[in-house]
Amino acid sequence: MAGKDRSIGGESFLDNLGKIYLYYTGGFFGFVAVLAVLEQLGVPNKWIGYGFVFLTIAVYAVIGVLSRTKDVGEYYVAGRSVPSIYNGMATGADWMSGASFVGMAGTLFLLGYDGLAFVLGWTGGYVLVAVLIAPFLRKFGAYTVPDFFSARYGGGFARILAVLVLIACSFTYVTAQIYATGIIASRFLDMDFTVAVYAGLAGILLCSMLGGMKAVTWTQVAQYIVLIVAYLTPVVILSAKKFGIPIPQLTYGQAIAEITSLEQSMVAKGLANAATLKPHIKPFTTYDPLNFFALIFCLMVGTASLPHILMRYFTTPTIREARSSVAWSLFFIFLLYFTAPAYAAFSKLEVYSLINKGTAIADLPAWMYTYGKLGLVKVCGIDVKSAADVAAACAKIAGHAGQLRLQDLNINPDVIVLSTPEIAGMPYVIAGLVAAGGLAAAMSTADGLLLAISNALSHDIYYKLINPNASTNTRLAVSRVLLVVVAVAAAYTASTKPADILSMVAWAFSLAAAGIFPALVLGVWWKRANTPGAVLGMILGFGVCMYYLVGTRYFAVSFHEMWGWLGTASPAALKKYGELKAAFAGAAPGAAADAAWKALDAHAQTIASWWGVRNISAALFGLPVGFLTIFIVSLLTPAPSKEVQDMVDATRLPSGDLIMQDKGAMAGGH
Amino acid sequence: MQVNAERHWSRTSTLMWIMLILWAFFSFGIHFFVDQLNTIKILGFPLGFYMAAQGSLIAFVIMLFIFSARQESIDRQEGVAEE
Numbered sequence: 001m002a003g004k005d006r007s008i009g010g011e012s013f014l015d016n017l018g019k020i021y022l023y024y025t026g027g028f029f030g031f032v033a034v035l036a037v038l039e040q041l042g043v044p045n046k047w048i049g050y051g052f053v054f055l056t057i058a059v060y061a062v063i064g065v066l067s068r069t070k071d072v073g074e075y076y077v078a079g080r081s082v083p084s085i086y087n088g089m090a091t092g093a094d095w096m097s098g099a100s101f102v103g104m105a106g107t108l109f110l111l112g113y114d115g116l117a118f119v120l121g122w123t124g125g126y127v128l129v130a131v132l133i134a135p136f137l138r139k140f141g142a143y144t145v146p147d148f149f150s151a152r153y154g155g156g157f158a159r160i161l162a163v164l165v166l167i168a169c170s171f172t173y174v175t176a177q178i179y180a181t182g183i184i185a186s187r188f189l190d191m192d193f194t195v196a197v198y199a200g201l202a203g204i205l206l207c208s209m210l211g212g213m214k215a216v217t218w219t220q221v222a223q224y225i226v227l228i229v230a231y232l233t234p235v236v237i238l239s240a241k242k243f244g245i246p247i248p249q250l251t252y253g254q255a256i257a258e259i260t261s262l263e264q265s266m267v268a269k270g271l272a273n274a275a276t277l278k279p280h281i282k283p284f285t286t287y288d289p290l291n292f293f294a295l296i297f298c299l300m301v302g303t304a305s306l307p308h309i310l311m312r313y314f315t316t317p318t319i320r321e322a323r324s325s326v327a328w329s330l331f332f333i334f335l336l337y338f339t340a341p342a343y344a345a346f347s348k349l350e351v352y353s354l355i356n357k358g359t360a361i362a363d364l365p366a367w368m369y370t371y372g373k374l375g376l377v378k379v380c381g382i383d384v385k386s387a388a389d390v391a392a393a394c395a396k397i398a399g400h401a402g403q404l405r406l407q408d409l410n411i412n413p414d415v416i417v418l419s420t421p422e423i424a425g426m427p428y429v430i431a432g433l434v435a436a437g438g439l440a441a442a443m444s445t446a447d448g449l450l451l452a453i454s455n456a457l458s459h460d461i462y463y464k465l466i467n468p469n470a471s472t473n474t475r476l477a478v479s480r481v482l483l484v485v486v487a488v489a490a491a492y493t494a495s496t497k498p499a500d501i502l503s504m505v506a507w508a509f510s511l512a513a514a515g516i517f518p519a520l521v522l523g524v525w526w527k528r529a530n531t532p533g534a535v536l537g538m539i540l541g542f543g544v545c546m547y548y549l550v551g552t553r554y555f556a557v558s559f560h561e562m563w564g565w566l567g568t569a570s571p572a573a574l575k576k577y578g579e580l581k582a583a584f585a586g587a588a589p590g591a592a593a594d595a596a597w598k599a600l601d602a603h604a605q606t607i608a609s610w611w612g613v614r615n616i617s618a619a620l621f622g623l624p625v626g627f628l629t630i631f632i633v634s635l636l637t638p639a640p641s642k643e644v645q646d647m648v649d650a651t652r653l654p655s656g657d658l659i660m661q662d663k664g665a666m667a668g669g670h
Numbered sequence: 671m672q673v674n675a676e677r678h679w680s681r682t683s684t685l686m687w688i689m690l691i692l693w694a695f696f697s698f699g700i701h702f703f704v705d706q707l708n709t710i711k712i713l714g715f716p717l718g719f720y721m722a723a724q725g726s727l728i729a730f731v732i733m734l735f736i737f738s739a740r741q742e743s744i745d746r747q748e749g750v751a752e753e
Contacts (some may be wrong), residue, residue, distance in 0.1 A: 113704070117720035120697060123727050127693040130734050131686050133740075247725065253714030281719045283704045293698055300697060318752050320742055327734035334727050341723040525686075652679055655750045 067211035074210030088328025098180025098442030106413025121299025141658025165515030230437020301511025514622025535633030541626025
């Protein structure tokens with residue numbers, strides 16, 4: 001015990017956290033300044049980009065390596081020593097994925113008001129986390145979310161179910177993060193996509209493998225700082241330039257007012273089609289009210305059920321700090337989410353002004369070519385690569401006057417954030433900063449998810465079910481091996497560019513909500529909930545949700561045949577369905593039948609539903625089924641034992657010992 | 671300090687329901703009236719749009735800090751706080 005422990009996560013480190021991360025932030029700004037100077041001196045953009053990406057990843061990796069640990073408690077729950085503000089930042093980085101960073105503003109750009117369902121859904125869920133779940137799980141003292149299911153609902157079967165739900169909702173999610181890492185690296189560094197995926201994987205592993213939760217925590221704090229600086233900088237500059245006030249969240253009200261008048265002006269000039277234009281502030285143009293509110297609801301409850309988020313609240317020193325840490329998490333997440341609509345508004349204003357002034361097809365701005373080459377901006381249906389090709393494509397459209405019209409333009413949502421620095425004419429260093437931020441967002445989320453999956457496999461399956469006598473060293477070794485295996489599997493899946501996996505990420509929220517939320521919440525708030533009720537509730541809730549997701553997406557024709565009477569398809573859509581079905585029945589076997597089936601299936605996907613609910617909100621059915629099953633089955637079967645009820649009582653009280661104690665957890669051993 | 675676990679849980683439950691009602695109001699209730707609210711303009715923002723883009727989010731953040739402080743004082747008053 002000579003002197004203070006000066007390692008990362010040690011006593012001296014925790015005492016000086018504020019100073020350390022302040023220096024880190026200052027160092028980061030200094031680094032950006034150096035690159036800005038280098039750019040002015042004529043260093044090529046490519047090198048500026050490399051500088052950003054490699055230096056930030058190197059810093060994360062150094063933190064990861066310095067945080068290596070041999071202690072089980074540090075590996076699984078960061079030694080329960082993370083102060084609430086820092087846990088809030090780490091949760092922010094854990095939560096905000098590559099898609100939030102890159103795609104959210106674009107979604108708002110395309111959908112206008114209806115896109116705000118995502119902004120609301122991905123923030124409000126933290127109220128449920130703080131009030132219903134986090135403090136109790138912290139008191140419980142679990143290492144993983146399935147730990148709680150096992151103790152509360154009597155053993156292995158409930159644990160296995162929880163692990164299955166966890167993997168079902170986390171694996172596609174982590175694959176999408178690694179995919180995003182590859183996309184960002186390949187766009188900014190001109191790396192081959194597959195190489196970029198594995199390079200990103202190496203960075204992610206260095207951050208998490210040696211130090212588990214402890215390492216992930218301190219890298220996520222560092223990543224949060226990079227991502228929030230990167231997200232805010234371009235839009236703050238833009239706001240200052242345009243409106244003279246560097247607070248975009250306030251000034252974009254004016255942008256919205258201008259957008260509304262431009263919308264009318266474009267329609268009047270024949271540069272936009274009144275039928276297809278979605279006014280930015282008009283509600284329910286994409287989702288009907290039922291789907292808008294269902295989406296908010298499912299995203300919120302899903303947020304409160306995702307294991308990689310819940311496990312972050314295991315790491316605080318006290319229950320009190322677990323609660324305040326949820327508040328801090330939401331604050332740090334809010335900083336990004338209340339800025340996203342400003343991004344969307346500024347970009348939209350830029351694009352609409354461009355169209356409104358009657359830009360000729362021959363004079364498209366340079367940024368459209370930059371992103372057109374990557375296949376992200378289309379005009380008149382083709383990628384913007386050469387002016388002649390675009391002009392030719394537009395000339396083929398009847399009545400086209402050679403001026404860019406709103407309906408000619410197709411922008412991939414990812415472009416909005418990535419192109420803002422360029423559209424506003426900022427130096428390349430800002431674009432490099434944005435790339436570094438996007439990488440930080442994707443990597444930090446991937447770290448959290450990988451840890452959630454590998455911890456469930458190593459702790460819940462290996463240690464608790466297969467080998468309860470494993471030594472501390474064996475447990476950590478198994479955890480690390482599984483982490484690498486899961487990471488490589490996810491990277492391999494991502495490298496195949498699976499289109500479906502990406503759209504399935506949105507499903508994670510509904511699956512987590514339906515599979516985990518009812519049994520978790522009733523486990524704390526309703527003592528009468530018992531094992532048969534919870535087990536059946538999880539199976540049926542998750543099952544109904546999965547059935548709806550898979551049925552409406554992959555078996556839309558048979559789903560519609562079976563449930564058409566519950567659908568809300570219009571008579572015209574039903575008539576079209578009948579015609580396509582007849583066409584399929586009458587088509588000659590072979591290519592013709594395949595094509596007819598494809599058309600039938602594509603149409604069926606648009607009408608297969610229960611009451612018109614989109615499959616992204618499948619938890620709207622899974623959740624009530626889960627809750628009702630637990631209620632009914634629990635009441636029909638004997639109450640839980642006295643021990644279990646006492647345990648629930650103890651979970652509810654902040655004072656007293658943790659419910660679960662791990663024999664290998666105390667540093668130094670007993 | 672007198673420990674009263676039962677009263678602690680009933681006060682905790684009451685706080686929980688208050689928070690859930692506020693949560694439902696800011697998540698759903700207020701947005702039912704988006705069209706009516708949009709007729710009011712503040713700093714260029716139509717109010718209905720503003721509530722979904724910022725207003726409700728700010729409410730959630732403030733709610734959580736208040737919740738955290740309230741629950742802490744309930745824990746202390748009922749003698750079940752940590753330490």
